[in-house]
Amino acid sequence: MLFLFQDPLGDDHGLAYQYPRAALYQEAGEGFADLLAVAGEAREGRLVLKVRLARYPNPLEGPLGFSLATVVLFLDTAEGGEETLVPGLSTPKGQGWEVAYVLTGFGAERRTPKSEKAPVRAWREGDWVLLDTGLPPGRYGVYGGVGLFDPFAPWYLRPTSPDGGPWTLMAPPGSPPLVDLLAETPLDQARAYETGVLKPLWPQGLYLRRESLLAFALGGLSLILAFLLRKR
Structure with missing residues (x-):
């Protein structure tokens, strides 16, 4: 394993976000959008990203064994890059991303700052969901977060609004559509929600x-x- 970033259990509510009121979410229970870990491995000369969520309910019968969460991962692979992650959330100045991956229970996509899309291979190994980045292993900065799956939204992320609704997250105005963020500490996560700026995590050890x-x-x-x- 090249790196392993762990995230606390039970922190999938943003800054006091309230989940949509549709019965689908009430019946699913808690934890289906709770990120526990993001890891990276080198396989056949390519970087494979691994994601672990707390739970995997699958009422919509996604082929990957879950269907209510959307995971977004952004890699900082070079100088500069796109600084907007998702609406309401950005990178620090000068630490933008060059390639992103959107992972749902129905598959995975690679995206670029120019809105180019291409499918990538994704699969399950026990409690982990994996995707093949197609990139060589390297020391890349990692941004990540989890939201609620919406097949019609640009990033497959259900939107937020101050009033919420049956299919909308209730959150303060301008809040990002992510209920959990990959951050070094809970304090870093809270600051990211408050400031709208998320710090990247960098692999240590080998890199x-x-x-x-x-x-x-x-x-x-x-x-x-x-x-x-x-x-x-």
């Missing part, structure tokens, strides 16, 4: 920042020089 590699190299050089000077 070190260029600055960290430089610091490591300089540190090693300093030790070698100190050793040589001591021998004189």
